[in-house]
Amino acid sequence: MSSTLTDASPVHADPADGLAVLEQRKSRAEMFGIPLAVLAELTHRCPLQCPYCSNPVELERGGAELTTDEWKRVLSELAAIGVLQIHFSGGEPTARKDLVELVQHATDVGLYTNLITSAVLLTKDKLAALADAGLCHVQISFQGSEQGVADRVAGLKDAHAKKIEAAGWTRELGLPLTVNAVMHRQNLFQLADIIQMAVDLDADRLEVANVQYYGWALKNRPALMPTIEQIDETSRIVEEAEAQLKGILAIDYVVPDYYALRPKKCMGGWGRQFFNISPSGKILPCHAAETITGLAFESVRDHSIAWIWQNSEAFNRYRGTGWMPEPCRSCEYKEIDYGGCRCQAFALTGNAGNTDPACALSPVHEQIFKTAMAEAAGDNRRFIYRNFAGGTLEADPHGA
Numbered sequence: 111m112s113s114t115l116t117d118a119s120p121v122h123a124d125p126a127d128g129l130a131v132l133e134q135r136k137s138r139a140e141m142f143g144i145p146l147a148v149l150a151e152l153t154h155r156c157p158l159q160c161p162y163c164s165n166p167v168e169l170e171r172g173g174a175e176l177t178t179d180e181w182k183r184v185l186s187e188l189a190a191i192g193v194l195q196i197h198f199s200g201g202e203p204t205a206r207k208d209l210v211e212l213v214q215h216a217t218d219v220g221l222y223t224n225l226i227t228s229a230v231l232l233t234k235d236k237l238a239a240l241a242d243a244g245l246c247h248v249q250i251s252f253q254g255s256e257q258g259v260a261d262r263v264a265g266l267k268d269a270h271a272k273k274i275e276a277a278g279w280t281r282e283l284g285l286p287l288t289v290n291a292v293m294h295r296q297n298l299f300q301l302a303d304i305i306q307m308a309v310d311l312d313a314d315r316l317e318v319a320n321v322q323y324y325g326w327a328l329k330n331r332p333a334l335m336p337t338i339e340q341i342d343e344t345s346r347i348v349e350e351a352e353a354q355l356k357g358i359l360a361i362d363y364v365v366p367d368y369y370a371l372r373p374k375k376c377m378g379g380w381g382r383q384f385f386n387i388s389p390s391g392k393i394l395p396c397h398a399a400e401t402i403t404g405l406a407f408e409s410v411r412d413h414s415i416a417w418i419w420q421n422s423e424a425f426n427r428y429r430g431t432g433w434m435p436e437p438c439r440s441c442e443y444k445e446i447d448y449g450g451c452r453c454q455a456f457a458l459t460g461n462a463g464n465t466d467p468a469c470a471l472s473p474v475h476e477q478i479f480k481t482a483m484a485e486a487a488g489d490n491r492r493f494i495y496r497n498f499a500g501g502t503l504e505a506d507p508h509g510a
């Protein structure tokens with residue numbers, strides 16, 4: 111499928127391939143500008159096995175990863191086309207031996223750098239070296255408020271204690287800290303303690319992130335889906351904490367999709383404000399885009415990033431509003447939420463071009479909501495842990 115925007119001139123691959131092309135031509139990409147921030151998944155390798163990991167179920171092997179020189183070229187290109195922030199993520203980005211070198215290069219080309227990490231591989235020396243290389247911000251993921259729940263969700267013994275230690279080093283080194291907590295049915299009861307933990311760790315910000323159900327999380331939905339009572343309680347706790355902690359801790363929280371009437375403006379709209387770089391250099395419109403089968407993604411090994419942003423079929427397929435079916439096509443919110451999330455539409459309906467079923471106007475919203483409610487009320491607690499083997503079912507504590 112080609113162009114989906116009605117008001118843009120056709121775009122063709124151009125041998126001139128590069129920023130000059132982007133700047134000179136009227137194109138869809140030009141209409142949207144270049145993202146200010148980009149997520150670089152340096153590797154899919156990770157010592158944790160979280161059952162809601164946003165990486166694709168088919169993880170990219172270490173041997174396919176971009177080399178240090180390739181990543182440096184990518185970072186230079188990003189700076190040249192106007193990107194301001196780079197978020198180093200994974201997998202676990204500190205599994206890359208060249209992370210300090212990459213942060214240094216990003217600093218040298220003028221990028222603001224954020225490290226999104228599980229923190230379990232960090233040492234104080236490593237963190238100090240990253241700070242010396244110009245690292246601007248650290249975000250550490252937590253799976254619970256104490257090691258029992260947290261280590262079980264992470265699938266790694268002593269992970270929680272290491273995270274607490276690394277958070278302390280982060281603040282000792284004067285780096286700003288965000289605590290990221292992914293919440294679901296089996297850890298929501300710890301939310302108040304997680305908020306207190308973030309305060310105790312002297313974090314600037316807490317992201318109370320709800321699981322997004324595609325990829326690994328979709329496999330684990332029966333074990334993760336919260337109940338409506340939990341969501342009501344969560345909203346109450348967050349509201350109270352926000353009022354009490356004004357000026358101490360900023361809290362980001364959005365009601366999870368399945369319990370909202372309108373979907374989120376996922377990724378700020380497909381191909382508008384964001385892109386992701388996979389470990390092997392594929393440029394993706396979102397971190398979960400590879401869950402959508404039938405979309406082909408271009409690699410930085412074959413094209414410049416500017417060319418990909420402008421010409422990639424995967425980006426252009428769902429850009430703007432021209433691709434939309436009803437009810438989105440004639441909906442007053444279509445330029446507000448851009449039809450919600452393409453990955454969720456694909457995961458739940460098999461067609462990424464459908465309205466996101468999280469929207470109450472989607473013809474399948476009710477049926478999907480009912481299924482989710484039934485899962486939330488069920489007693490399935492066992493996780494399928496994320497790994498390179500396609501997942502491993504958690505041992506049954508009752509030995510059944």
Ligand code: SF4
Nearest residue numbers: 438441443444449469
């Ligand atoms: Fe958004 Fe489409 Fe739902 Fe309208 S119908 S609110 S555009 S997802």
Ligand code: FES
Nearest residue numbers: 376396451452453
């Ligand atoms: Fe991919 Fe929403 S997660 S578009």
